[in-house]
Amino acid sequence: MKFGLLTTIGLSLLVLSLLSINSPIHSYVSISNPYSIKIPNIAYVNARLLENNSNVTVYAKLVHNGNVENIVKLPYYLELTPGIWEFSIYNETFPITLTKVINATVVNKSNGIVYVYEYQKIEKYQEIVTTKNATYPIALEVTIYKVNILQYKTIAEILGVLLLFIDIILLAFRFIRDNHKL
Amino acid sequence: MTIEVENLQKKFDDKAVLKGVSFTVRRGSITGFIGPNGAGKTTTIKILAGLLRKDTGKVKVFGEDPWDNPKVIEMISVIFTNLIHPQENTVGEYLRDLGNIYGKREIINYLIDEFKLTSHLNKKLYQLSSGLAQRVQLVAALIKEAELIIADEPTANLDPSFRMEFYEIVKRLNRKNDVTFFISSHILSELEKVITDVVFINDGRISYTGKMNQALSGVGEEEIYVMVNDSERALKVLGGILEGPYIKVKGKLREIVDKLDDSGIEIISIRRSSLDDAFKKFSNI
Amino acid sequence: MMRSRSFQIFRVIFKERYRQPTLELVIPTMLVSNIFITAFYARGLFNTYGLVLAFIPLISVSETLAFALALRNIIFVTGDHIYRGSIISFIMMPIKRISLFFFTYFCDIVLPYLFWLFTTELYILLSGIPVPQYLILVYTVGYFFTENIILLTALSFKSGGIVTLLSGTILGILFIFGGIAGYYGIMTNSPLTPIATISNPYVFLIYEAISQKQVTYLNVGIYSEVIISLILFFVSLQKFRIMEV
Secondary structure: OOOOHHHHHHHHHHHHHHOEEOOOEEEEEEEOOOEEEEEOOOEEEEEEEEOOOOOOEEEEEEEEOOEEEEEEEOOEEEEEOOEEEEEEEEEEEEEEEEEEEEEEEEEEEEOOEEEEEEEEEEEEEEEEEEEOOOOOOEEEEEEEEEEEOOOOHHHHHHHHHHHHHHHHHHHHHHHHHHHHHO | OOEEEEEEEEEEOOEEEEEEEEEEEOOOOEEEEEOOOOOOHHHHHHHHOOOOOOOEEEEEEOOEOOOOOHHHHOOEEEEOOOOOOOOOOEHHHHHHHHHHHOOOHHHHHHHHHHOOOHHHOOOEHHHOOHHHHHHHHHHHHHHHOOOEEEEEOOOOOOOHHHHHHHHHHHHHHHHHHOOEEEEEOOOHHHHOOOOOEEEEEEOOEEEEEEEHHHHHHOOOOOEEEEEEOOHHHHHHHHOOEEEOOEEEEEOOHHHHHHHHHHOOOOEEEEEOOOHHHHHHHHOOO | OHHHHHHHHHHHHHHHHOOOOHHHHHHHHHHHHOHHHHHHHHHOOOOHHHHHHHOOEOOEHHHHHHHHHHHHHHHHHHHHHHHHOOHHHHHOOOOOHHHHHHHHHHHHHHHHHHHHHHHHHHHHHHHOOOOOHHHHHHHHHHHHHHHHHHHHHHHHOOOHHHHHHHHHHHHHHHHHHHHHHHHHHHHHOOOOHHHHHHHOOHHHHHHHHHHOOOOOOHHHHHHHHHHHHHHHHHHHHHHHHOOOO
16 A cells, blocks of 8 residues: 555654653752753653752742742752743851850869869850851752653644545545546 | 758867768758767767757757757657666656656557557566667657657667667658658668668768768769579679678679679679668778 | 646656655654654753754754755766766756756755755644754755755766765865864864854854853854855856756
8 A cells, every 4th residue: 555645744743742751851950059940841840959968958949930939948849830940049057166265263172272273265156057148059950750742732633633634535536546547 | 951060060078079060961851870980970969969069060950059958859859779767767657757748648558559568668667678678769759749850879789670670660750750860870781771861970070961872872883792593603704702692793783684694693682882882981991 | 838848847857856655754754853852952951952962963863864865866866867877868858957957956955955844843833842943044054055065076076986975075074173173263262263163063052052152153154154055056057057968
């Protein structure tokens, strides 16, 4: 049977409308400055935001299509819907170790005599610092777990079926014409 | 005049192939174009077909220069020794394509039947024998309804039966359809039975152009070829030399016949000057 | 009557190049192989960088197929006809040589490009991927530039083998060494860098996509290629018109 060009194109369109890339694609991005990613309609994506240092507590700002979605504490997991996502560090909270000098007194009794010693000693203490200027970058792990080949699947399917149908009709005409010639 | 050539010159890589060729071909004639190898026959034919450009001179086919001239190309057909068309095509495809181009779809089936090509339609062109290929070329020329058919060594690869068939078709087309033929060939013995006019070319120049009978009559003292039943006795009577089954002798035809009759020797076959002889004369051989 | 005759001659020329099942294989392959655009796009995290990579010839299957189809048409169909003498059959058709050249050029070179353009634009439309149209433009200009080189080579040398070898060498040198020159030009900020855009603009497109900086002299390559293509086209046309068989 002679298959026509329209049949092969129609079949291709039908195949494309059914296909998708299902093999997960992982990407890691290190974010210190605001980072944006555009998610198309054909993609299904999720993301994880992670702090870089175990002593650090980070809050990140999530903006979607220009609107502030949320300020979230990391680690944070979210589904990235289609549109433009912007990730930035909102604030960073981490303890710092400071030292201070204190006066210490030691009293000692010996043989009825009281000895009083005064000295200075260095004492460490911790303070919690909150800053909007990130010291440590955060990690954005993006997983694209599915990408459809076509956005307009229905149109492709209709077009594919139409082309197949037209080719079958043309095939029938050709068959009738050839038989008529004989 | 169908073809008018005047002082045609052509060089290839500084070597002059045509050194001032002049001749005409009259309408309705079958003109033989004869010359030794390398005389310039194919070059002349290709210039007439618009495949090569002339350097200087005048070339007119149906009154116009054939180079890049669709009007002239429409009226002529060229037959080569081999069928020159992409060989992957089938016979049917080739002829139908020509029919579509010239708007002659109706005539194709008739011609295919007439030339017995029906059973060969699905064969690819490279699968055809030489005889079939020539038949296909002739059909192609007829589809075109060409008024002039130029043939360059058309029978070179054909066996005698196909050669005879080819020339029968030539004569028929010339008689019925008034097609002018311009044929180059080396097989002169067959060509001389068909042509009305002849053009001799030698070393890029025309050595003779005119009617056939004039070409043959001007050959000089005739060489007669006679086949007899008793060659030994005939040699004693006539002299001459034995060439194959023929005795070649120079002289007047009437006298030779009378001598053989008087000696009681039976003449089986007798031949006067031929195109071969004219060829030798006009090619300075 | 005359228009119909020209169409019939065009049909014969077309049929020589696109017998079944050539189109039935080539066009769907071009269409389906565009899934690599989506794959590269996703791999590049939906950045322009991924799209630029997807549109580099030899990486892109459909671009390579279009180029190869045109090369086959020029060298192994038209070239073959000229070398074997069967071009006589076409020259002996009732058509001016210039028309024969245009028909041949259209079938050999323009049609494969149109197949590519049709399948690519259809895919871009249906997939919704925002492919910058300048990628289409860059390939278009480069395609006609390379195919016109091959055409002129085919009309100048009477052997398919020599033409294939010579074309491959010339184009390979232009593309590869042009790319290397472009790379070093960008790295060293050389004033001669714009010249490299003529032979391989893709290095500059990659640089643009990664660095987010516009390479203003990319237009030098595009305009130069257009001018050179036109010159090659007219030289080929003249060669064909005066060709003796």
